[in-house]
Amino acid sequence: MIELIQYQKQYGKKVIYHPIDLVIPEHSISFLMGKNGCGKTTLLKCIAGLESYRGEILFNGKPLSTVREECFVVWDDSPCYPNLTGLQNLYVLCEKRSSKAKIQQVAEKYLEYAVLKRKVKSYSYGQRKKLMLALVDLLEPTYLVMDEISNGLDIDMMDELANHLMELKSRCTILLTGHQFSFYEKIAEHIFLKKSETVVYISPEKRATKSLEELYHDKTIES
Amino acid sequence: MIRQLKVDFCYAWYSKLFIGMLSFFILTTLLTFFMSDQNVRYEYNSYIHQLEYYQQTGADIEEALNTEYEIIEDNGNSGTIKNPLSFHYEELSASLYSITSDYAFSQLCEGGLVFFPILASFFGLIWATADIKHKTLRYRVMRLGKYANLWSRQINGFIILLSFFILTIPFAFVIQSSFRNQFLTEIDIDVSTYIYASKIAVNYAKQLLFVIAILLFYYEFGYTFGNLLKGNPVSIIVLCIYLLFIPPFFSYDIANIFNNFANTIFEFVGSFSLTTVLDVPLISGALVLFGIFFAMLLCNIMITKKRSSYI
Numbered sequence: 213m214i215e216l217i218q219y220q221k222q223y224g225k226k227v228i229y230h231p232i233d234l235v236i237p238e239h240s241i242s243f244l245m246g247k248n249g250c251g252k253t254t255l256l257k258c259i260a261g262l263e264s265y266r267g268e269i270l271f272n273g274k275p276l277s278t279v280r281e282e283c284f285v286v287w288d289d290s291p292c293y294p295n296l297t298g299l300q301n302l303y304v305l306c307e308k309r310s311s312k313a314k315i316q317q318v319a320e321k322y323l324e325y326a327v328l329k330r331k332v333k334s335y336s337y338g339q340r341k342k343l344m345l346a347l348v349d350l351l352e353p354t355y356l357v358m359d360e361i362s363n364g365l366d367i368d369m370m371d372e373l374a375n376h377l378m379e380l381k382s383r384c385t386i387l388l389t390g391h392q393f394s395f396y397e398k399i400a401e402h403i404f405l406k407k408s409e410t411v412v413y414i415s416p417e418k419r420a421t422k423s424l425e426e427l428y429h430d431k432t433i434e435s
Numbered sequence: 436m437i438r439q440l441k442v443d444f445c446y447a448w449y450s451k452l453f454i455g456m457l458s459f460f461i462l463t464t465l466l467t468f469f470m471s472d473q474n475v476r477y478e479y480n481s482y483i484h485q486l487e488y489y490q491q492t493g494a495d496i497e498e499a500l501n502t503e504y505e506i507i508e509d510n511g512n513s514g515t516i517k518n519p520l521s522f523h524y525e526e527l528s529a530s531l532y533s534i535t536s537d538y539a540f541s542q543l544c545e546g547g548l549v550f551f552p553i554l555a556s557f558f559g560l561i562w563a564t565a566d567i568k569h570k571t572l573r574y575r576v577m578r579l580g581k582y583a584n585l586w587s588r589q590i591n592g593f594i595i596l597l598s599f600f601i602l603t604i605p606f607a608f609v610i611q612s613s614f615r616n617q618f619l620t621e622i623d624i625d626v627s628t629y630i631y632a633s634k635i636a637v638n639y640a641k642q643l644l645f646v647i648a649i650l651l652f653y654y655e656f657g658y659t660f661g662n663l664l665k666g667n668p669v670s671i672i673v674l675c676i677y678l679l680f681i682p683p684f685f686s687y688d689i690a691n692i693f694n695n696f697a698n699t700i701f702e703f704v705g706s707f708s709l710t711t712v713l714d715v716p717l718i719s720g721a722l723v724l725f726g727i728f729f730a731m732l733l734c735n736i737m738i739t740k741k742r743s744s745y746i
Contacts, residue, residue, distance in 0.1 A: 260577040262744040280578050291570035293450065300449040305574060308441050 219267035246406030284353035290340035294333035337364035393424040443591040467546030470706035532631040533705035559657025562592040564666030576744035686713040692720035
């Protein structure tokens with residue numbers, strides 16, 4: 213699990229998160245929703261250790277410094293080396309943890325070989341996302357965070373991704389953010405709503421009565 | 436650490452950065468030895484011209500060659516040479532020595548004094564900004580940590596840069612040998628009669644250390660610039676102006692300090708020479724270089740500490 217203890221974040225005087233305590237359970241899929249610009253990606257940046265914050269973020273009781281190789285974040289814009297091919301990107305980003313044969317075998321589940329041999333700068337948004345999904349399979353993280361993963365994926369890929377995440381959760385702690393509620397509704401077990409400067413956990417009872425979209429617009433949910 | 440080095444080598448290879456930089460190193464080496472070849476031809480022609488003049492005037496050639504020459508400076512920019520035959524004989528001897536295989540490594544390093552600051556700085560700048568430009572810094576920092584990423588990136592980049600130089604060395608010998616053979620084929624000259632007495636004892640270890648110091652210093656210089664300005668084109672423009680157009684203008688200028696060290700290590704009998712060197716005590720010069728180097732390291736640490744890694 214990922215545990216936030218008295219986590220708070222601000223940029224200058226602007227408070228993004230008041231001190232909050234949050235637990236993202238292990239072996240399950242959690243979904244964080246909120247308006248654009250409310251701070252969802254900020255939370256992910258802090259979980260990934262890319263920005264400073266106050267409080268603690270622990271991974272099964274351990275700090276990030278001890279579990280770095282077990283963590284991975286799939287970002288919305290899927291950064292890659294544009295002047296390298298898809299396969300070359302995987303060779304580099306995979307940190308030499310897998311053989312070239314295995315990398316190619318895994319990558320071909322997501323993209324055709326002809327596409328993998330092309331430079332990433334020619335890839336579409338969705339193709340870059342698929343490349344990142346291949347990287348997830350290769351790195352096998354224990355803590356997986358995905359920022360707006362459903363964006364840019366075709367319907368077949370979204371179904372495959374949903375099934376894949378359901379398989380992954382047995383060995384992973386997964387946190388997702390996004391806006392396509394129809395996708396996350398099917399797979400997320402724990403729902404968090406970013407409201408004002410805090411995060412509200414939507415209880416299973418409340419969730420049973422309303423859809424994600426209704427919960428998102430529900431003004432009665434207290435921050 | 437070793438794994439990260441392999442990853443960085445992998446990136447350098449696939450991105451053609453490795454081949455590109457190595458090509459530049461070899462190209463500058465080719466230029467160095469081409470200039471050396473042109474220098475020896477020029478000295479040969481100058482000597483022959485003087486010899487023919489002495490023959491025409493019936494002057495005693497043997498006496499002239501056995502007598503020392505003297506350079507009388509008029510106003511610092513020009514002067515006259517007493518016994519020019521002896522002068523040109525020595526210049527020719529020196530230039531013939533510079534095209535021997537004994538001098539190949541030294542000539543490469545002397546050329547490096549001109550070219551390596553530019554190559555190392557630009558490589559440092561490109562290396563520092565690749566992950567910033569492509570936003571892949573996020574992965575590296577997450578998987579390694581901010582400071583581990585900083586150190587591994589810097590160290591690995593320098594190792595790769597050093598490998599360019601090491602790979603260039605055999606090319607230097609081959610290129611020099613080609614030019615020398617071509618020269619000796621075209622010009623009928625008994626090289627063994629032109630004896631040059633070295634004024635500085637050749638110390639290859641010192642020369643190697645000097646080149647490593649130049650590469651390291653300017654690599655860090657370019658890296659710091661790139662890191663500070665995030666690869667903004669301004670950083671490239673500023674680097675170009677400093678390295679290519681601004682001469683050393685005070686004694687503790689970086690280039691001038693390196694030139695002072697170079698004067699004690701190299702003879703400069705080939706195609707390169709140091710024209711304006713302002714004297715600097717070597718110890719204080721070394722301290723200044725160390726100070727600037729550590730200031731650059733500190734700058735990179737502060738940038739890493741303060742700046743978000745989410746680019």
